[in-house]
Amino acid sequence: MDDILIRGGEVVDGTGAPARTADVAIRDGRIAAIEANRTESAARVIDAHGRIVSPGFIDIHTHSDFTLPLNPMAECKIRQGVTTEVVGNCGFSVAPALPGKVEMLRDYLAASAPWLPFEATDFARYMDRWPAIAVNTVMQVGHNTLRLMAIGMDNRAPREAELRHMQEMLAEGLEAGALGLSSGLFTAPGCFSEAGELHALGQVLKAHGARYSSHIRDESHGVHEAVAEAIDVGEQCGIHVQIAHMKLSGTDSWGQADRMLEALRAARARGVDVHGDQYPYDWATNPLRFLLPTWIQEGGMAQMLGRLADPYVRARIRQKLAEVGFNNFGRIESWADIRIALSPQGAAEAGQTIAEIATQRRSDPLDTVCDIILADKGATRILVRSMSEDDVRRIAADPAVLVGSDGPCVAPYGVTGQGKPHPRLYGTFPRLIGRYARDLGLLSLPEAIHKMTGGAAVALGLEGRGTLSPGHAADVVIFHPATIIDTSTFDDPHQYAAGIEAVIVNGQTVIENGTHSGALPGRLLRRRGGVLA
Ligand SMILES: [Zn+2]
Ligand SMILES: [Zn+2]
Structure with a gap:
């Protein structure tokens, strides 16, 4: 029966x-x-x-390690049809957390995991203590987290012993069953690493049959070089590469989706095992402080807050903004294109734009940004309209680009129901099927479903x-x-x-x-x- x-x-x-x-x-x-x-x-x-x-849909890029222990029913994901979540992305994982460095990791992830209790743990213990939840989970070790543990927020190459320490922590996670390593090279401390460090970690991945995923170094002016850098790690180390949330950020880079997708196709044609993923929206979300030049974060949270109070530092940021726009996001069209998603310390109201807040406070928009970060102790999260819908559609239609919400699992109730998070947390998969496949006809229904199921399983080495x-x-x-x-x-x-x-x-x-x-x-x-x- x-x-x-x-x-x-x-x-x-x-x-x-x-x-x-x-x-x-x-x-x-x-x-x-x-x-x-x-x-x-x-x-x-x-x-x-x-x-x-x-x-069931495979959400290949999520941050639900920050919330599933708080909402084990996995509400906003399971109600999209998601049955498997890949966590530990963009270089961020909550393990390993070494004794004495837990506070630093909590501060670092304050704008992403404001409600999660942190504790000292190695990766194996973290996996063993993962709670019963509604969806299947796949874990990755975060490069930013490894670097934080080994080197802190210093802007320099690792010393030999520090690199060895990072390799050992990675190997420990991989031996426990982690899928691989994720990097977040767009922000500190990952952005302080160079190719040699990533290749040294890639060798550890290769030895374990593990995989590499990357939030690449720059999604705006330097996007094509950054895609090439990610592909190079896979090509040199002989490992699978997953390029996270593919996009072209900033008005200067709009219209270049075909060039980016062609780089992926060319790499696959010469035998590199590489996929991308995407959330189908023209807005992004990020910690507000990550939009500023990366040197702001050197040394850690206390140093960053000290710098942001300094008018001379603000002038330097202002100049950089005029020259190239925001870190990783490039130029946006208006200060109305940045909205507060979450302000854990109550520095600003969720839903309001920087333009609105600046007007209310009779303050300059950049000063407003710095004041909010200071009042929130770095924990503010924002939404930013940084992409063109035409690029979003071209990327959505590509069969080698899989589907990831790039979001934590939240719910309309309880602790995760606060603020105004990105709609992709609730809508990514039904939107790709209902809007981009059915209504716009950019891909067929079996193609759309393949991207979120069988195609994702291939990219993960997922059997059964x-x-x-x-x-x-x-x-x-x-x-x-x-x-x-x-x-x-x-x-x-x-x-x-x-x-x-x-x-x-x-x-x-x-x-x-x-x-x-x-x-x-x-x-x-x-x-x-x-x-x-
Ligand atoms: Zn990312
Ligand atoms: Zn992410």
Whole structure:
């Protein structure tokens, strides 16, 4: 007898193959059969006529390590159909946290993980103590975190012993089953590293069959060089590279999506194992302090706050801004294109733009930015309109670019329901299907689903998930193809997506008819050699 029989749906299996009408049977947490008119009896039958039945979505780039321990039901993700989250991205991980350096890591991540309790831990213990949650989790070790532990916020190359220490901490995480290393070279302290350091860490990845993902060094003026740098790590070390949230930031770089995608295609054509990922929005989100020149952060939080109070330093920032725009984001069109997402110390109101706040305070916009960072002790998070919609669409249509929300899992209630976060946290996957595939026709439904399932599994070395086939883990989403869409907006972001009818994780129903069952069937997936399972 089947545990669950999903009857009569249009099966889009995640391989990119077209939809076919079939029943999907689930037993003991796995797909038991996919066939027309199955006659076996079942403990539960879900009628899926007129619905799409697909593999659960893999959110290949998230920061839910900051929030899943606080919201184990994984609300805003599971309600998009996400069944697996890859965490530890952009160089940021909450482990390892060495004794005596926990406070520094908490300060460093204050604008990203303001509510998470931090504790001293190595990576293996961190993984072992990961709580029961609704979705599967894949972990990465963050390069910024490693550098913080080994060198602090110093702007220099590591000494030999420090580099060895970083390699050892990385190896310890990899031996515990982490997928690989993520870098965040756009900001301190990752931006203080040079190629030799990354290659030395890449050798450790290679030795473990592990992978490299990168928030590249510059997504604005230097974006093409930064893409080449990420590809070079993969090419020189012989490892897979995942280029995070592909975009062209700043008006000077708009219109160059084809050039960036061509670099990816050319690398793949010469045998480099490289993918990208994207969230389908023209706004980004970041800690406000990361928009300023990176030297501001040298030495750590206390030094940064001291500098920002200094009129001479502000003048230097102002000059840099006039010359090239913001760090990593380049030039934006208006101060109205920066909005407060979260101000943990109450320095500004979520939803207000820098233009509005500056007018209210009768202050210069850059002084307003510096004053907010000071009052919030660096913890302010903002939204910034830095991309062109045309570039977003070209990147969305590329089959080698996978799908990542680049966001933590939050909920409309509880501690994670504060502020006005980026709508991508709630809407990335339904938006790509409903808006970019269905409404705009930039890609077919099987192509869109492949990017978020089977294609992502290939990029991760993930076995036994990502496509619907007998024997695979039963991670399944059932949605209405005509109504699936994101509903989260910048003014009212805490809104679950529409059209997702049921979500099953490891054979257990988590979402049915818009209701969360409270089940926490997610598994921590560990990499052994080149295989993640
Ligand atoms: Zn990033
Ligand atoms: Zn990220």
